[in-house]
Amino acid sequence: MRVIRYTDEMISEFKDKGYWTDETFYDFWAKNAREIPDREALVDSRHRVTWAQAKELVDQIAYHWVDMGLEKYERIIIQAPNEVNAFLARIAAERAGLVSLVVYAYMRQKELSYMIEKTGASAVVIPYTYRNFNYLEMYNELRKLSPRLEYIFLLDEDVPAGAPEGTYSLPQLMKDPVPNEKLTVLDDRRFDPFRDMAMLTSTTGTTGLPKLVEWNIAPRLCTAKGRVDIWNLNVEDTTAAIAPFAGGAAGTLTYFAAPLVGAKTVLLEEFTAESALELIQREKATCIGVVPTHLVRMLEQPVENYDISSLRFIRSAGGYLPPDVGQMAESTLGGVITSDLGTQDVGSVSGCRVDDPPELRRRTVGRPLAGNEVKLIDEDGNVVPPGEPGQLWFRGPNSPAGYFRDPETTATVFDSEGWATTGDIVKWDQGCLWIMGRAKDMIIRGGQNIYPAEIEGLLQEHPKVKIVAIVGYPDKELGERACAFVVTKPGTNFTFEEMISFLKEKQLASFKLPERLEVVESIPTVGDSGKIDKKVLKAELEKKM
Structure with missing residues (x-):
């Protein structure tokens, strides 16, 4: 099943320049099994698996899926919390030539019914229950919408009585050994890294339903290698998925990057600040994948009670990390903050190196990844002068193939040469990209542009402010004005006058000053992404006004 956007010319370009290689992610699992077989690969609260064991389990899962009749290119949905068997199922899907879609555990019927119908998924991997929610019951209902959904693989040892037909225990399949000579059938299912669709990711759509994004392996592998480089990731590292591995915040670090160098991955099944700190201490984690909310909650704990001296860097993604929170995280937790820029829709753009100066790591999204071309465009489509803000457009070998079986929508995001925009307003400074705000979040007040991220970054430095979000609201005279939503730190009061006085001290232009303050509890x-939902804030503000 060929990806819809990449032409032979584009493939040749990225291959000839050395950005794309004839490798798959499974190749690195096999390599680690040969070269470091007894080193640990994956750990959760119930399992500890070496690289040799991991490869064997992946092969067994993949073989049994093929033996049960799943054809190459059929789609499989993996919906699970952080756990070893779900992690193994994801790489087993690649090994079996199945197109995987890994989704957050919090998604429910509305989103999933769309995904199942859109993909025509044949199989799912799920827990029986999680957080007191019955996934088996939900998927049994969802099967009524798609007769192609034939297989349900549970992450539990036993299949409960009364389970629907076609329900199997994945751990039981993993216990059924497969002779090596039978594994040759899997070699015939190997994906073409350049042309085959190998995985799907989901991203929030404007209608509230997810959009599905096609990926061939080559660009994801290219990005993973780029991240390995800027993070100095190596075989001695222990990566930790504090955020869900289904998302980019932890998934890029643990699923895509760690196996490339043989680094161990530990998985936190259920987040609490205490359990995250305990995991880092117990497993001597050197790098963690989090969203900003996780960091904020961890910093509220008595961190001095934990030995987390092993921590080398913190990969924060999935939302804006205020510089003062980054500084506090570095001084309190010990690991350096590294930031980057990318989206599921258009791919990975840039990143900070772990050895960059603190100012750049905390306040910028770094330099473009190898192979990426970047240009900043004004509202008239012209390239902006050096140092001026503009909407970011980029092109390169780190982008997906477009929207699943939807060339029309893909063409609205990627032009014929492969250029796309993240929707961010950025500027160049000190060789790095500085985010000023989202183009869609930009507030136009009396013909002057206000970039929310600029104001949010300043207000986060106020000693009373815990979380802040700037949104626009309509105004008959000026078109729009800015409102600040603020969560204060415990035991403090924050007034409009204090806000304005503080921003004036920061020499913020007067037209950028928020003209309304809403102090809120949260x-x-x-979902679990940690990204602020400004649509909800705008709706709340409209009701109040």
Whole structure:
């Protein structure tokens, strides 16, 4: 099943320049099994698996899926919390030539019914229950929407009585050994890294339903190698998925990057600040994947009670990390903050090196990844002068193939030469990209542009401010004005006058000053991603006004 966007000319370009190689992610699991067989590969609260064991289990899962009749290119959905068997199922899907879609555990019927219908998925990997929710029951209902959904693989040792037909225990399949001579059938299912669709990712759509993004292996592998380089990741590292491995914050670090160098991965099944710190201490984690919310909650704990001296760097993604929170995280937790820029829709753009100066690591998204071309465009489509903000457009070997079986929508995001935009307003400074805000979040007040991220970054430095989000609201006279939603630190009060006085001290232009303050107990986020949901804030503000 060929990906829809990459032409032979584009493939040749990225191959000839050395950015794309004829490798798959499974190749690195096999390599580690040969070269470091007895080193640990994956750990959760119940399992500890070496590289040799991991490869054997992956081969067994993949073989049994093929033997049961799953054809190459059929789609398989993996919906699970962080756990070893779900992690193995993901790489087993690649080994079996199945197109995997890994989704967050919090998704429910509305999103999943769309995904199942859109992909025509034949199989799912799920827990029987998680967080007191019955996934088996939900998928049994979802099967009524798609007769192609034939197989349900549970992450449990036993299949419960009364389970629907076609329900199997994945751990039981993993216990059924397969002779090496039978594994040759899997070699025939190997994906073409350049042309075959090998995985799907989901991203939030404007209608509330997810959009599905096609990936061939080559660009994801290219990005993973780029991250390995800027993080100085190596075989002695222990990576930790504090955020869900289904998402980019932890998935890029643990699923895509760690196996390339044989680094161990430990998985935190259920986040609490205490359990995250205990995991780092127990497993001597050197690098963690988090969203900003995780960091904030960890910093509220008595960190001095834990030995987390092993921590080398913190990969924070999935939302804006205020510089003062980054500074506090570095001084309190010990690991350096590294930031980057990318989206599921258009791919990975840039990243900071772990040895960059603190100012750049905390306040910028670093330099373009190898192979990426970047240009900044104004509202008229012209390249902006040096130092001026503009909407970021980029092109390179780190991008997906487009939207699943949807060339029309893909063409609205990628032009014929492969250029796409993240929607961010950025500027160049000190060789790095500085984010000023999202183009869609930009507030136009009396014809002057206000970039929310600029104001949010300043207000986060106020000693009373814990979380802040700037949104626009309509105004008859000026078009739009800015409102600040603020969660204060415990035991503090924050007034409009204090906010304005503080921002003036920071020499913020007067037209950028928020003209309304809403002090709230919490700020809504999108699922478990940690990203602030500004749509909800704008809706709340409209009701109040």
